[in-house]
Amino acid sequence: MSEPGPEAQDVPEADPVAGAALAADAPAALRLLREGALTLHGRLTDASNAALYCSVTLDGVTAQCVYKPVAGERPLWDFPDGTLAGREVAAYEVSAAAGWALIPPTLLREGPHGPGMVQLWVEPDPGAAPLLALQDPAGPEEGWLPIVRADVGGGRTALLVHPDDARLRRLAVLDAVLNNADRKGGHLIPAADGRIYGIDHGVTFAVPGKLRTLLWGWAGTPLPAEALDVLGRLAADLDGALGERLAPHLTRAEIAAAADRTAALLRTAEHPLPSEDWPSIPWPPI
Ligand SMILES: Nc1ncnc2c1ncn2[C@@H]1O[C@H](COP(=O)(O)OP(=O)(O)O)[C@@H](O)[C@H]1O
Ligand SMILES: [Mg+2]
Numbered sequence: 479m480s481e482p483g484p485e486a487q488d489v490p491e492a493d494p495v496a497g498a499a500l501a502a503d504a505p506a507a508l509r510l511l512r513e514g515a516l517t518l519h520g521r522l523t524d525a526s527n528a529a530l531y532c533s534v535t536l537d538g539v540t541a542q543c544v545y546k547p548v549a550g551e552r553p554l555w556d557f558p559d560g561t562l563a564g565r566e567v568a569a570y571e572v573s574a575a576a577g578w579a580l581i582p583p584t585l586l587r588e589g590p591h592g593p594g595m596v597q598l599w600v601e602p603d604p605g606a607a608p609l610l611a612l613q614d615p616a617g618p619e620e621g622w623l624p625i626v627r628a629d630v631g632g633g634r635t636a637l638l639v640h641p642d643d644a645r646l647r648r649l650a651v652l653d654a655v656l657n658n659a660d661r662k663g664g665h666l667i668p669a670a671d672g673r674i675y676g677i678d679h680g681v682t683f684a685v686p687g688k689l690r691t692l693l694w695g696w697a698g699t700p701l702p703a704e705a706l707d708v709l710g711r712l713a714a715d716l717d718g719a720l721g722e723r724l725a726p727h728l729t730r731a732e733i734a735a736a737a738d739r740t741a742a743l744l745r746t747a748e749h750p751l752p753s754e755d756w757p758s759i760p761w762p763p764i
Pocket of ligand 1: 522523527528529544582597598599600601602664665667677678679680
């Protein structure tokens with residue numbers, strides 16, 4: 479029998495409870511991510527952009543994180559400026575400013591492959607309720623909202639649905655501000671403490687509308703009062719301190735477009751509708 483390689487033996491498993499607790503303590507998590515020693519364990523995907531699974535250790539405390547070096551980014555024609563890593567950090571800054579803590583602590587730093595983004599790893603709670611389901615096309619069932627009718631083979635269709643859940647609804651509002659072009663099921667992490675985190679925000683903040691998401695269940699319905707409050711604060715903040723924090727990562731036009739999207743949400747006071755000129759559903763949805 480062949481020996482497993484040293485890398486395979488050493489990959490530490492992430493603890494869902496410890497990861498959730500640290501994610502909820504942003505100052506501690508950011509300090510660990512900023513100052514800790516990074517150890518690479520391996521590549522997460524075969525995707526064209528390098529996403530590496532790492533540990534980060536400071537003062538005897540170790541957590542897991544993802545590290546995406548800028549050098550591992552493949553250029554995207556529709557995101558010509560800045561870096562995908564910078565967009566991930568910008569998305570975190572907006573989430574943090576919103577006060578909803580929907581994105582795990584994320585920052586830019588030097589790593590073994592040069593500058594990149596590091597983000598705290600939040601291991602999904604294995605016991606969490608599903609965030610997507612396929613139901614009878616006559617649905618949705620009580621407590622679920624429709625995303626799209628899907629062809630499931632054999633001439634049959636099914637309704638793809640997500641829960642009518644206030645946590646996902648906040649994420650839908652955040653994605654509308656971020657102009658997130660990639661909110662698929664695998665980018666939703668149900669944490670052990672009952673929060674839901676969104677991950678993978680490299681394709682955000684384009685100037686043209688590119689919202690591509692599964693969270694269409696509230697499209698065209700009135701925004702909750704809580705969302706209007708948050709959007710009002712974000713509008714002012716984008717014009718001030720938050721806009722300055724985004725400036726190293728985004729173009730002026732991209733920051734202005736984020737402010738315009740926020741203003742448009744406040745004006746219509748409704749969740750946005752899918753665009754007719756852009757594929758609005760990530761496919762495959764996971
Ligand atoms: N912060 C995180 N916490 C937990 N899991 C993560 C995190 N970031 C990435 N992952 C896992 O790694 C996979 C790949 O990361 P992702 O950010 O989607 O990279 P890519 O840009 O290659 O799609 C994700 O689908 C998810 O399973
Ligand atoms: Mg991904």
